[in-house]
Amino acid sequence: VTEGSTAETAASDIDPDHTKIVIGTTEGDFADMVRNQVKGSLEAQGYEVELIPFTDYVRPNLALAEGDLDINIFQHKPYL
Structure with missing residues (x-):
């Protein structure tokens, strides 16, 4: 959600044909979480998931900024 927008406007901007979610993560705990929990849940909702x-x-941050990923998951409190 960008500055000046609301959750409602952001939701209305979602492309209903966007059914593939590309997730970037580091190997280890985060990749395991995506493989073992997130992927199955999203696929059950009709999405295709690529890790x-x-x-x-x-x-991962560069790929997200360049639009190659829809989301990245790898940060943790010590990293931040």
Whole structure:
């Protein structure tokens, strides 16, 4: 949600044909969480899920900023 917008406007901007979710994460606990919990839940809702693993903590943010990912999951309290 961008500045000045609301959850309602953001929800109305969602592309109903966007059924593939590309998730970037580092290998290990986060990738396991996506594989073992998140992926099945999203696929049960009709989404196709692609996991892209990374070996560093910089490239997932770059890939997200460039639009290659829909979401990235790898940060934790010590990293932040």
